[in-house]
Amino acid sequence: MANALIVFYSLDGDVRFLARSLARELQLDSMELELVKPHPTRGFMKYFKGGFLAATGATPPLRPLAHDAGHYDLIFVGTPVWNSRPAPAVRSFLKDADLKGKRVAFFTCYGDNDVKTQKILTSLVPGAKIVGRIGFKLPLKTDKERCVSDLVRWARDLLNS
Numbered sequence: 001m002a003n004a005l006i007v008f009y010s011l012d013g014d015v016r017f018l019a020r021s022l023a024r025e026l027q028l029d030s031m032e033l034e035l036v037k038p039h040p041t042r043g044f045m046k047y048f049k050g051g052f053l054a055a056t057g058a059t060p061p062l063r064p065l066a067h068d069a070g071h072y073d074l075i076f077v078g079t080p081v082w083n084s085r086p087a088p089a090v091r092s093f094l095k096d097a098d099l100k101g102k103r104v105a106f107f108t109c110y111g112d113n114d115v116k117t118q119k120i121l122t123s124l125v126p127g128a129k130i131v132g133r134i135g136f137k138l139p140l141k142t143d144k145e146r147c148v149s150d151l152v153r154w155a156r157d158l159l160n161s
């Protein structure tokens with residue numbers, strides 16, 4: 001089985017829930033991206049600032065990372081969709097990580113769709129081999145166990161291929 005790392009950012013818990021469930025089920029290393037200046041979790045600024053930063057392609061500084069992605073063959077990257085784009089913290093990670101030659105697979109959580117976000121994610125890892133993409137609509141508000149089982153099956157196939 002491939003040596004894999006799960007990297008994710010989550011504001012409201014959907015991506016965190018999936019990432020932690022995946023790490024537990026498949027016994028994988030994982031790390032949550034944390035901003036030096038945490039994003040507002042409520043109110044007007046949560047959406048206004050989040051939408052603005054995502055649209056402008058901002059790469060806000062991250063707190064020190066728990067793992068070095070360079071040590072892994074396969075990197076699962078999880079992000080919420082913000083303003084049809086990846087969350088800024090994930091953009092920060094992808095800007096600094098050297099994933100050339102790595103196998104990379106993206107998973108998202110969204111309220112509507114992740115079509116544009118998946119395209120942008122692909123453009124942020126030149127030289128990497130994108131081996132998978134999957135998205136989930138608001139897992140914590142829908143059938144979260146079903147989402148976990150779909151995610152685990154998807155990830156297991158990638159690990160074994």
Ligand SMILES: Cc1cc2nc3c(=O)[nH]c(=O)nc-3n(C[C@H](O)[C@H](O)[C@H](O)COP(=O)(O)O)c2cc1C
Pocket residue numbers: 009010011012013014015016046047048049050051079080081082083084085109110111112113114137138139
């Ligand atoms: C700032 C902000 C912008 C968002 N923009 C979109 C969007 O453009 N399209 C969409 O489908 N969902 C959008 N959402 C909804 C989130 O993608 C969705 O709630 C996701 O499950 C959140 O993941 P999290 O709980 O891990 O933070 C947005 C949420 C926030 C906070």
